[in-house]
Amino acid sequence: MQTIDPFSAVDTIEVKPQVNPAPDAHYRGAAAGSAWRTRYVLAALMVDVAVGITAASAALLLRFGPAPAHPFLHEYLLLTLLFPLAWTGVLALNRAYEARHLFVGTDEYARVVRSGLGLTATLAIFSFAFDLRLARGYVIIAVPLATLAGVAARFALRRLLHRSWSRGERLHRVVLVGHARAVADMTRRLRHESHHGLGIVGACLPPGATAEALPGLPPVYGTFEGVAAAVALSGADTVVVLSCPEIDGVALRRLAWQLERDDIDLILASTLVDVAGDRTTIRPVDGLPMLHVEHPRLKGSTRVIKAAFDRAGALALLVLAAPVLAVVALLVAFGRGGRGPVVFRQERVGKDGQPFTLYKFRTMVVDAEAILAELRDRNESDGELFKMREDPRITPVGRWLRRFSLDELPQLVNVLKGDMSLVGPRPPLAREVAGYPADMRRRLVVKPGLTGLWQVSGRSDLSWEESIRLDLTYVENWSLAMDLAILGRTLSAVLRSSGAY
Numbered sequence: 001m002q003t004i005d006p007f008s009a010v011d012t013i014e015v016k017p018q019v020n021p022a023p024d025a026h027y028r029g030a031a032a033g034s035a036w037r038t039r040y041v042l043a044a045l046m047v048d049v050a051v052g053i054t055a056a057s058a059a060l061l062l063r064f065g066p067a068p069a070h071p072f073l074h075e076y077l078l079l080t081l082l083f084p085l086a087w088t089g090v091l092a093l094n095r096a097y098e099a100r101h102l103f104v105g106t107d108e109y110a111r112v113v114r115s116g117l118g119l120t121a122t123l124a125i126f127s128f129a130f131d132l133r134l135a136r137g138y139v140i141i142a143v144p145l146a147t148l149a150g151v152a153a154r155f156a157l158r159r160l161l162h163r164s165w166s167r168g169e170r171l172h173r174v175v176l177v178g179h180a181r182a183v184a185d186m187t188r189r190l191r192h193e194s195h196h197g198l199g200i201v202g203a204c205l206p207p208g209a210t211a212e213a214l215p216g217l218p219p220v221y222g223t224f225e226g227v228a229a230a231v232a233l234s235g236a237d238t239v240v241v242l243s244c245p246e247i248d249g250v251a252l253r254r255l256a257w258q259l260e261r262d263d264i265d266l267i268l269a270s271t272l273v274d275v276a277g278d279r280t281t282i283r284p285v286d287g288l289p290m291l292h293v294e295h296p297r298l299k300g301s302t303r304v305i306k307a308a309f310d311r312a313g314a315l316a317l318l319v320l321a322a323p324v325l326a327v328v329a330l331l332v333a334f335g336r337g338g339r340g341p342v343v344f345r346q347e348r349v350g351k352d353g354q355p356f357t358l359y360k361f362r363t364m365v366v367d368a369e370a371i372l373a374e375l376r377d378r379n380e381s382d383g384e385l386f387k388m389r390e391d392p393r394i395t396p397v398g399r400w401l402r403r404f405s406l407d408e409l410p411q412l413v414n415v416l417k418g419d420m421s422l423v424g425p426r427p428p429l430a431r432e433v434a435g436y437p438a439d440m441r442r443r444l445v446v447k448p449g450l451t452g453l454w455q456v457s458g459r460s461d462l463s464w465e466e467s468i469r470l471d472l473t474y475v476e477n478w479s480l481a482m483d484l485a486i487l488g489r490t491l492s493a494v495l496r497s498s499g500a501y
Contacts, residue, residue, distance in 0.1 A: 036170045037099050040102065040103075040157075040161065041097050041099065041102070043157060044096075044097060044102070044154065044157060045088060045097065047153045047154070047157060048084075048087060048088050048091055048150060048153070049084045049087075049088055050153075051084075051087070051146055051149045051150050051153055052083050052084030052085075052086075052087035052088065052146055053083075053084050054145075054149065055083070055087075055141075055142050055143075055145040055146035055149060056079070056080040056081075056083035056084065056142050056146075057080060058141065058142075058145060059080075059137075059138045059139075059141035059142035059145065060076055060077070060080050060138070062137075062141055063137045063138045063141060064076070076138065079138075083142060083146075086119060086122075087115070087119065087146055087150075090115045090118050090119045090122070091111070091112065091115045091150075093115075093118070094111045094112075094114050094115045094118065095111065096108060096111040096112060096115060102158075103158065103161065103197055104195060104196055104197070106479065106481040106482050106484075106485045108154055108158075109151050109154060109155070109481055109484070109485065110479075110481045112147060112150045112151050112154060113147060113151065113481075115147070115150075116143055116144065116146065116147030116150070119143055119146075120139070120143050123139055123143070155488060159492075161197075162195050165195065165196075165197045168199065170197070171197055171198065171199030172197055172198050172199060172237055172238040172265070173199055173201045173234065173235055173236040173237050173238065174190075174198045174199060174200050174201060174236060174238045174239070174240055175201065175202045175203060175204060175221065175227065175230050175231055175234055175236045175238070175239050175240070176200060176202075176203045176204070176218065176240050176242060177203070177204045177224060177227055177239060177240065177241045177242065177247070178203075178205075178241065178242030178243070178244050178269075179205065179206060179242070179244050180205055180217060182242045182243070182244070183203045183205070183217060183218070183242065184216045184217040185216075186200075186240070186242060186269065187200045187203075187216045187217065187218055188216040191216070192466075193457070198238070198240070200218045201218065201219070201234045201235070201236055202218050202219045202220065202221045202230055202233075202234040202236065203217070203218050203219070203220050203221070204220070204221060204222050204223055204224055204226060204227050204230050205220055205223060205224075206223065206224060206244070206246055207223040207224060207225060219234075221233055221234055224246060224247060224251070227239060227255055227258070227259075228255075228258045228259065231259070231262075231264055236264070237264060237265060238264065238265040238266075238267060239255070239259060239264060239265070239266050239267070240267045240268075240269055241255070241266070241267070241268050241269065242269045243269065243270070252268070270291070279293060279294045279296065279476075279477060280292065280293055280294070281294070296475065296476045296477065296478065297478055297479065298445055298446065298475075302479075302480065305480060306421065306478075306480060306483070307418070307421075309422070309480070309483070310415050310420075310421045310422050311415065311416055311418070313415075313422050314412045314413075314415035314416045314422065315416060317412055318412050318413070318416065321409055321412070324406070324409070325409055325410075328361055328401065328406055328409070329342045329361070331397050331401075332361050332362055332363075332397060332398075332401075335395065335396065335397035339366075340362060340365075340366035341362055341366075342361065342362060343359050343360070343361060343362065343410055344359070344360045344361065344362040344363070344364075345357050345358070345359060346358050346360070346429075347429075347430060348427040348428065348429060348430075348448065349427070349428050349429070349430055349432075349433045349444065349448075350419055350420070350427065350444075350447060350448055351444065351445070351446060351447045351448075352444060352445070353433070353441075353444050355430065356414070356419040356420075357419075358411065358414060358419075358420075358427055359410035359411060359413055359414060360407050360408060360410055360411065361398075361401055361406065361407040361409065361410060362395075362398070362407075363394055363395060363397070363398025363399070363401050363402055363407045364391075364393040364394055364395060364398060365393050365395060404494055405455075405494045408450060411450045412450065414450075415450060418447075419447070420447055420448050420449060420450060421446070421447040421448070421449045421450070422449060422450050422451065422483065422487065423449045423450070423451055423452055423474075423482075423483040423486050423487060424446055424447050424448050424449025424450075424452055424474065425443045425446065425448050425449060425452055425454075425471035425474060425475065426448060426449070426452060426454050426455075426467065426471060427448035427449075428443070428448070439472075440468055440472075442472055442475055442476075443468070443471045443472065443475060445475060446474075446475055446478070451486060451487065451490040452470070452471065452474055452486060453470040453471065453473060453474050453486060454467045454470050454471060455486075455490055455493055456486055456489040456490055456492075456493045457470055
């Protein structure tokens with residue numbers, strides 16, 4: 001077997017099976033992968049116990065005061081001690097400690113919220129069935145506080161994990177199985193984003209194939225027949241099988257049996273593009289597992305809830321940010337860069353292609369649009385957008401506003417008016433929409449957003465293709481839990497100011 005160096009000058013390399021694997025390397029890789037996951041689940045359990053104790057203690061203190069003279073105080077002290085057990089128990093019943101629901105995605109947070117609702121319902125039923133005189137104030141404080149603190153604690157724990165992933169630590173050691181170009185493409189995508197925890201250590205290609213020295217192609221350890229040996233040699237703990245005709249159901253079953261002996265994870269990379277897991281369900285039909293794909297949530301009661309959440313959130317943020325808005329307005333009005341309007345108005349394209357007027361604090365000189373024609377040849381974007389890191393049209397105050405996205409705050413008025421949403425695709429210009437291919441117009445079936453996946457995934461550092469893919473991913477897989485997660489990540493993205501120019 002010969003290993004491919006992705007930066008080698010060799011054009012093609014024949015793929016041969018590995019015949020002398022080092023078996024001990026496999027056990028070290030698999031054991032390390034299992035160990036950190038076990039520690040993470042234990043950490044989540046301890047965090048939840050701490051949340052339960054804190055929430056119950058706060059409810060006891062707030063409901064009865066620091067020096068209570070309640071006749072049933074002993075019962076509530078006992079309830080406070082039992083509450084953490086009940087809280088972790090209901091989380092376990094909702095499978096909030098299973099590894100497949102942790103690490104990435106919003107499913108973990110949704111299960112914490114469902115646990116809070118379930119615990120509330122359980123306490124109500126027990127109170128009614130056994131005529132328990134529970135103080136409603138105690139329950140109203142303890143359960144919602146545990147739910148909110150539980151989501152926040154899980155988010156903080158995940159952030160710590162993602163930081164270690166970005167440093168190349170605690171990654172799943174992955175062997176990709178598929179054709180060379182598909183392997184190279186998947187490797188590039190996984191290396192671009194570190195929040196999945198998959199570290200590519202090698203690949204297996206079809207028997208007798210030649211592997212072009214493609215950029216990003218990982219080391220090749222053998223063929224489809226030698227996946228188990230490749231896992232052992234590379235110390236991998238996960239195998240990802242890409243879609244290819246050579247690996248049918250029988251071959252997958254045999255591969256699963258081989259990997260099962262050593263507890264190696266097997267992942268099948270679906271050909272479905274940007275479809276979230278909660279839209280797919282495997283249903284057996286005559287013994288055959290059929291993957292059913294639900295339609296995206298583009299209408300119905302959930303969209304009504306989203307609209308209400310958007311307007312209530314925009315109103316609250318406008319009230320809270322009023323002092324900041326006033327200070328920024330004064331800076332724009334009297335700062336360097338020439339006098340002009342404080343608020344910049346521009347026509348953008350909204351839901352269903354309808355135009356609307358977008359509001360932003362002015363960050364450029366007044367004649368910025370006229371100067372744009374002279375700068376077209378210096379565009380750093382690979383798509384319809386004009387992007388330039390050292391744009392001479394941006395004022396000194398404007399550069400500072402863009403760094404922390406303060407210029408976007410007037411768009412809260414757009415959200416309040418119903419033109420935009422708090423979370424959604426980036427609001428495009430009419431000239432951008434005119435150049436859209438058919439697939440890209442899918443972005444226009446929902447309202448554009450003040451923030452979105454593009455905002456929390458790199459902002460202006462993203463390529464045109466990647467920003468469009470993220471917008472389509474949001475449109476296809478929207479949920480209220482996803483919106484809350486993006487809003488939480490937006491604050492971190494703004495503070496880092498990465499990709500803001």
